[in-house]
Amino acid sequence: MTSLVVGPRAQVGRRLLRSSPLTVTVSFVFVGLLIFLALFGPLLAPHGSESLNLATGLTTPNGEFWFGTDDLGRDVFSRTIYGVRYALFGPVLIVVGAFVIGNVLGLAAGYRGGLLDASIMRWVDLMYAVPGLLVTIVLIGVLGASYLLAVVVLVVLTSPFDTRIIRGVTLEQRSLPYVEAARTLGLPVRAILFRHIFPNILPISFANAFLNFAFSLVALSALSFLGLGIGPGTADWGRMLSESRLLLFDNPVAALAPGGMIVLTATSMNLIGDWLYDRLADRGRAR
Amino acid sequence: MSSNAEPLRGVDANGSLLTAVGLAIHSRIGGDQRTIVTNLDLSLNEAETVGIVGESGSGKSMTARALVGLLPTGLSARGEVRLDGSNLLEMSQRELSRIRGSEIALVLQDPFTMLNPVTRCGDQVADGLVDARGRRLGRRTRREEAARRLAEVGIPETVDRYPFELSGGMRQRVAIAAALAGDPRVLIADEPSTALDVTTQGEILALLKSLQTSRSMALLLITHDLRVAFSTCDRIYVLYAGSLLEVGDASAVEAEPLHPYTLGLLLSEPPADRRLTELVAIPGSVPAADDVATICPLAPRCQWAQPKCEVTNPPLKPVGAERLSACLRIDEIRAEMRSLRHHAERPAVVHHPAEASVPLVSVDNLQKTFADASTRRGSAPVIALGGVSLTVGVTESVGLVGESGSGKTTLARCLVGLETPTAGAITIDGVDASNYGSLSADHLRQLRRTVQIVFQDPYSSLNPLRTVGSALKEVLELHRKRSRNLEGGVAELLEQVGLPASFSRRKPVALSGGERQRVAIARALAVKPRLIICDEPVSALDVSVQAQILGLFRTLRDELGVGYLFITHDLAVVRQVVERVYVLYRGEVVESGPVDAVLDHPQHAYTVRLVESVPRSASQQRPMR
Numbered sequence: 050m051t052s053l054v055v056g057p058r059a060q061v062g063r064r065l066l067r068s069s070p071l072t073v074t075v076s077f078v079f080v081g082l083l084i085f086l087a088l089f090g091p092l093l094a095p096h097g098s099e100s101l102n103l104a105t106g107l108t109t110p111n112g113e114f115w116f117g118t119d120d121l122g123r124d125v126f127s128r129t130i131y132g133v134r135y136a137l138f139g140p141v142l143i144v145v146g147a148f149v150i151g152n153v154l155g156l157a158a159g160y161r162g163g164l165l166d167a168s169i170m171r172w173v174d175l176m177y178a179v180p181g182l183l184v185t186i187v188l189i190g191v192l193g194a195s196y197l198l199a200v201v202v203l204v205v206l207t208s209p210f211d212t213r214i215i216r217g218v219t220l221e222q223r224s225l226p227y228v229e230a231a232r233t234l235g236l237p238v239r240a241i242l243f244r245h246i247f248p249n250i251l252p253i254s255f256a257n258a259f260l261n262f263a264f265s266l267v268a269l270s271a272l273s274f275l276g277l278g279i280g281p282g283t284a285d286w287g288r289m290l291s292e293s294r295l296l297l298f299d300n301p302v303a304a305l306a307p308g309g310m311i312v313l314t315a316t317s318m319n320l321i322g323d324w325l326y327d328r329l330a331d332r333g334r335a336r
Numbered sequence: 337m338s339s340n341a342e343p344l345r346g347v348d349a350n351g352s353l354l355t356a357v358g359l360a361i362h363s364r365i366g367g368d369q370r371t372i373v374t375n376l377d378l379s380l381n382e383a384e385t386v387g388i389v390g391e392s393g394s395g396k397s398m399t400a401r402a403l404v405g406l407l408p409t410g411l412s413a414r415g416e417v418r419l420d421g422s423n424l425l426e427m428s429q430r431e432l433s434r435i436r437g438s439e440i441a442l443v444l445q446d447p448f449t450m451l452n453p454v455t456r457c458g459d460q461v462a463d464g465l466v467d468a469r470g471r472r473l474g475r476r477t478r479r480e481e482a483a484r485r486l487a488e489v490g491i492p493e494t495v496d497r498y499p500f501e502l503s504g505g506m507r508q509r510v511a512i513a514a515a516l517a518g519d520p521r522v523l524i525a526d527e528p529s530t531a532l533d534v535t536t537q538g539e540i541l542a543l544l545k546s547l548q549t550s551r552s553m554a555l556l557l558i559t560h561d562l563r564v565a566f567s568t569c570d571r572i573y574v575l576y577a578g579s580l581l582e583v584g585d586a587s588a589v590e591a592e593p594l595h596p597y598t599l600g601l602l603l604s605e606p607p608a609d610r611r612l613t614e615l616v617a618i619p620g621s622v623p624a625a626d627d628v629a630t631i632c633p634l635a636p637r638c639q640w641a642q643p644k645c646e647v648t649n650p651p652l653k654p655v656g657a658e659r660l661s662a663c664l665r666i667d668e669i670r671a672e673m674r675s676l677r678h679h680a681e682r683p684a685v686v687h688h689p690a691e692a693s694v695p696l697v698s699v700d701n702l703q704k705t706f707a708d709a710s711t712r713r714g715s716a717p718v719i720a721l722g723g724v725s726l727t728v729g730v731t732e733s734v735g736l737v738g739e740s741g742s743g744k745t746t747l748a749r750c751l752v753g754l755e756t757p758t759a760g761a762i763t764i765d766g767v768d769a770s771n772y773g774s775l776s777a778d779h780l781r782q783l784r785r786t787v788q789i790v791f792q793d794p795y796s797s798l799n800p801l802r803t804v805g806s807a808l809k810e811v812l813e814l815h816r817k818r819s820r821n822l823e824g825g826v827a828e829l830l831e832q833v834g835l836p837a838s839f840s841r842r843k844p845v846a847l848s849g850g851e852r853q854r855v856a857i858a859r860a861l862a863v864k865p866r867l868i869i870c871d872e873p874v875s876a877l878d879v880s881v882q883a884q885i886l887g888l889f890r891t892l893r894d895e896l897g898v899g900y901l902f903i904t905h906d907l908a909v910v911r912q913v914v915e916r917v918y919v920l921y922r923g924e925v926v927e928s929g930p931v932d933a934v935l936d937h938p939q940h941a942y943t944v945r946l947v948e949s950v951p952r953s954a955s956q957q958r959p960m961r
Contacts, residue, residue: 226797230856233752234811234863235784244810248801 073324076317083314086133094131096124099282109300117300119293125303129310131284136314139200140265144258146204151211152254156242158212159219169212176209182268189277196279199272203265214257218250252329259322263315270311286311352379353554354403354440354522358415361398361578365410371625372398372411373578377652380522383552385545387569387586389562389601391878393622395578396558400526403556404440405432419522437464441515445527447507451499451514458482458495461514489513489543505536509543516547523548526558533739534905538949541568560879562601566590567951571658574598577633578625580652583660592674594661597634599673603680604883608908608935608950610683614890615912616676617883621848632664640669686932688915694766695727696867696899697751697787702760704746720746722923723760728867733893733900735910735931737946738920744903747920748869751901752789765866785815788860792872794852798844804830804855805840811862829858832895834888850881854888861892869901874909886912907935907950919943 086093096114102122110117116125158169185202192198222228223246231241272278273287281288286307293303356379361372373395380386390396402413405424417424419439424432436442444450451460462482465473473481483495489509491502499507508528515523525544529537545568548555559565565572565586572589574582574597582595593599600618620637628636632645645664652660655667663669704721721743728734738744749755751762753772762769765786767779775783791797798807808826816825827837833854844852853873860868870889874882886909892898904910910917910931917934919927919942927940938944 226791226793227799229754230789230791230797230859231799232754233784233789234814234859235781236810236814240810245799245802249799 070324072320076320076324079313079317080321083133083137086130087137090130090133094124094127096127099123099284107296107299110302116302116306119289119300119303120296125289125293125300125306128284128289129286129306132286132289132307132310135196135279135283135285136266136270136310139196139269140262142200143203143207143265143269144262146200147207147211147261148254148258150204150208151257152215152247154208154212155215155217156219156246156250159216160223160238160242160246166216170216173209173213176206179206181206185272186275186277189272194277194280196269196285199269199278203268207261207265211254211257211261215250215254218253219246222246222249252326255329256322256326259318259325262322263318266311266315266318352381353419354378354380354556355418356399356403356415357418359399359402359417360414361395361402361407361411362414363411371578371629373402373575374625374629374649375651376415376575376578376580378573378580380554380556382521382554383548384571385548385555385557385569387557387559387565387572388575389559389565389572390575391560391601391622391880393577393624394575395625396560396575397526399575400442400524400556400558403524404436404442405429406436406442437515437518437520439520440522440524441518441520443508443511443515443523443525443528446531447504447511448531450511451507453499455498456495457486457497457499457502457510460499460510461485461517463514463517465517485513485517486510488516488547503536504532505540508532508536508540512540512543512547516551519551520553522554522556524556524558527560528557529564530560534907535739535945535949537564538951541951544568561951562598562605562879563951574601577623577628579628579633579649579662580660581634581662583652584656585658588656588659594655594659594666594670595634595663596638596640596669596673599677600637601879603677604880606883606886606908606912607681608911608947611686611911611931612680613682613684614680615883615887616680617887618880619884621850621881622878632662640665640672686915686930688930696730696732696765697726697728697901698763699724699726699747699751700761700763701725702747702750702762703758704743704750704755705758719923721750721757721760724920724923724925726918726925726928728899728901730866731893731897731899732916733902733914735914735917736901736903736920737905737907737910737917739905739946741922742920743923744920745871748789748871748901748903751869752787753783781815785863786865787867787869788863788865789869789871790853790856790860790873793876794849794856795844795876797856798852798859800844803841803843804847807855808840808859808862811859815863825862829862830855832861832892833858834884848881849877850884853877853885857885857888857892861896861898864896865898867899867901869903871903872905873902875904875906882909889913907947911935919946 102118105118105122107120107122108114108118114124114126116129118124154169158166185199185206188202189195189198228241228245231245269278270287270290273285274291276291279285279288289307290304290311293307296303357377359376359378360374363370363372376399388396388399398407398411401407403417403424405427407413413425415425419435424435427435451457458479459482462473462478462485465478465481479495483492486492486494489512491506491509494502494506494510499510502510512528528544529540532540541564544555544557557565557568569586572584572586573580574595576597582589582593582598584594589598593602597618600616603616604618606612606615618637623633623636628649630649631647632638632641632650635641635645638645642665650662650664652662655661702721702724706718706720724743724747726734736744736747746755750757751764751769753769756771756773760770764783767775767783769775769783772780772783805826808829809822812822812825826840830837830839835851835854835858839847839851844855847855857868874885877885889900890913893900900913902910902914914931917928917931918925919934919940921942927934927938927943934943935947938947
């Protein structure tokens with residue numbers, strides 16, 4: 050009879066999203082477009098990403114240069130397309146890295162408990178106490194600006210949050226009868242963790258990965274903007290934003306295009322993550 | 337709507353206090369509308385106790401809520417609910433809230449969540465009280481009034497206590513006192529005793545009954561338990577899949593049920609005073625109201641169903657003095673039903689297997705204490721088991737009876753290595769199983785193949801994402817490595833628990849509670865164990881399904897020779913399955929022996945209390961036929 054009662058999970062926000070999957074469809078189309086551009090963008094871009102055209106100089110959007118050009122005469126439209134690769138590559142690396150570390154450590158800590166749990170969680174506590182951005186800036190300041198270094202640092206900074214989340218949901222699953230039944234049946238720990246518990250916590254780790262993507266994209270762009278990520282002149286959205294901010298009154302599109310792309314990509318990923326969570330959490334859940 | 341216009345006979349129109357006519361409840365979730373209850377007529381007279389009996393999904397709780405206008409969001413009621421001539425369903429929330437508490441009050445099932453945890457019990461009871469001029473009572477009068485009300489339910493000392501300081505039974509008493517604070521004329525109690533321990537259940541029902549008599553108020557008792565209804569109520573409404581199937585005087589219904597469903601329910605409820613040769617179970621499970629909207633709701637599960645039963649949803653019609661039945665064929669099958677009952681209620685003899693020289697499981701002075709976080713601050717650790725000794729012979733079935741907190745589940749968990757005992761010894765099949773962590777791989781495998789466990793909650797004991805087939809195959813792979821025909825093994829296991837092989841492709845979500853419990857049993861059987869520990873395996877199931885599962889346990893035993901350690905709080909259930917029984921009380925065995933001897937002639941005071949708390953009506957107290 051309880052299944053008839055509308056539970057707290059059917060919150061208004063969730064229901065809105067579910068009843069209007071248009072936002073999700075649009076997000077999927079947008080992300081699909083991004084992936085396509087990441088693969089084939091260079092073939093489609095009307096101009097090269099680095100090709101200077103000092104003769105043209107700064108122009109506003111026109112027939113040849115759809116988004117106009119920057120002060121070095123580089124085509125903003127082409128550079129935005131080239132930027133997709135950096136926008137996807139770094140965050141994907143961070144997400145995958147944090148996903149693997151967070152899930153492995155979280156499952157181990159939550160299932161095993163004891164000393165292992167205590168050591169992992171103290172490491173997590175330590176990482177929580179570290180001021181992330183500050184450490185990144187100092188590290189990169191000492192070791193020199195590099196895109197890959199920024200990625201690695203962000204993986205290390207993100208994974209404690211994943212670990213804590215995964216540990217929590219693992220603890221919750223661990224005490225359920227189906228896990229205890231698997232234990233009494235003598236299934237090996239590996240099978241219990243990866244065949245039984247992991248699929249059941251997948252919705253949360255997936256949704257979390259998408260949120261991480263959005264966070265990583267913004268963080269990487271911010272580092273680029275500050276000059277701590279990718280090298281100068283590269284067609285990276287954060288870089289472009291930083292280099293074009295002085296041109297705001299001459300060709301506003303040069304700054305708005307990369308900025309807008311960052312916002313749209315992050316938002317799409319968040320929406321997809323939320324939608325995916327709802328979908329995955331539903332499988333096998335209803336009584 | 338008007339198919340059921342037949343007025344209730346024998347009910348004095350002036351005497352009835354609360355009436356429902358053509359009450360229908362629908363839910364609307366997203367776009368689809370579902371029927372919960374259709375066309376329900378009900379009347380409640382002054383100073384009368386009426387029971388609505390039904391299994392889960394019958395719509396009984398929603399009926400209770402509809403009567404007081406407290407349906408959850410998404411559900412709506414149509415029809416008429418009349419109190420003093422006015423229709424409650426047409427009232428505004430404001431008018432309703434005036435009626436609730438002062439005219440009709442509601443007591444809910446779960447005493448643990450029903451009370452506000454941060455308010456003292458006295459305040460919860462007296463909060464809504466007003467004086468003659470409608471003003472809120474002063475502080476001192478309020479406290480005195482609260483104490484007086486709590487004394488009425490037998491716990492005056494709780495005025496200044498918080499709910500968390502009280503036991504479940506005491507909380508339910510507080511809830512009853514709070515419901516009665518406005519001196520209502522009608523009290524609706526929705527499964528008021530279900531969440532409580534057996535001994536407390538009886539006390540709460542007795543309390544409700546005595547309050548009903550002393551206040552001469554009308555009591556509407558919602559329950560899934562026919563025994564409770566028979567022992568407490570004057571009249572009974574049997575609800576099934578949203579339709580009423582039978583209405584009548586409680587003693588008359590008990591003497592001769594006039595609908596196959598009522599008979600099935602009565603027969604599938606195991607009696608506490610004898611073991612039956614075979615429990616008659618209604619096959620299948622309760623359908624959704626919409627699936628049986630145009631046929632007799634019971635037709636798919638009824639042994640007497642004929643084509644004409646599947647043409648319309650039959651209305652209630654009179655079948656005797658103050659009796660209504662919705663069975664089309666009742667006149668034809670009445671004699672058959674009578675003889676079925678006569679056969680089904682014959683007692684069976686308990687066969688005791690020959691005493692084996694070495695028991696399969698022997699537990700010696702087992703102790704388990706839990707040191708939880710609070711103990712760090714100096715309070716004593718919780719003693720779950722205080723020195724328990726028991727033995728289970730080869731192919732023997734042993735019962736472990738006790739209330740919640742008696743340590744019975746802890747014992748089961750120690751036996752299969754989910755907990756490690758603090759002290760004492762467990763020997764299983766010659767292997768020292770006191771500490772699973774220190775066992776060699778060979779011994780561990782031997783133990784796993786000897787003892788398996790089936791859990792209480794069928795909804796969480798299967799991985800929701802894996803199909804039945806893959807869950808079973810996984811175990812077969814592990815324990816029967818040499819066998820090539822795993823698919824055949826899965827089919828065989830499913831057949832053993834009475835499920836078609838096609839179920840292997842289903843996921844747990846597509847199974848009913850009873851079917852899930854069957855799968856859980858099949859999974860335990862996959863290792864060919866010699867003993868299955870059953871931790872309350874039927875208490876989460878509906879009565880009609882419970883009888884099926886109990887029947888399955890018996891069949892498996894006859895066919896496979898598997899023994900059980902059957903853990904339950906239900907004496908009637910334990911009587912049907914085991915030969916010997918241990919009574920556990922606060923972590924200690926207080927009595928043990930053959931099941932007949934212990935239940936018929938209990939020696940220990942606690943066992944006596946346990947046996948007496950089983951609800952019995954007049955006829956069940958007669959000696960055995």
